[in-house]
Amino acid sequence: xxxxxxxxxxxxxxxxxxxxxxxxxxxxxxxxxxxxxxxxxxxxxxxxxxxxxxxxxxxxxxxxxxxxxxxxxxxxxxxxxxxx
Numbered sequence: 001x002x003x004x005x006x007x008x009x010x011x012x013x014x015x016x017x018x019x020x021x022x023x024x025x026x027x028x029x030x031x032x033x034x035x036x037x038x039x040x041x042x043x044x045x046x047x048x049x050x051x052x053x054x055x056x057x058x059x060x061x062x063x064x065x066x067x068x069x070x071x072x073x074x075x076x077x078x079x080x081x082x083x084x
Contacts, residue, residue, distance in 0.1 A: 009079055012025075012081040
């Protein structure tokens, strides 16, 4: 879909990789807080930012704990969605 690698739960995308950035799916209302975290930026691949998605550059997942937090956030949100 995005030319990268995607990880899904019940066929809903939770997280992915595009280039050296990770893509994280999250609740729309978590977006502003998540953008304040290290390495985070808007998910914008077409000139229109996508709500409910975040791109995280390498500084934002330098440690295993950072990566676990990001993957956990994406997985937690994907679990709230109906299976496809």
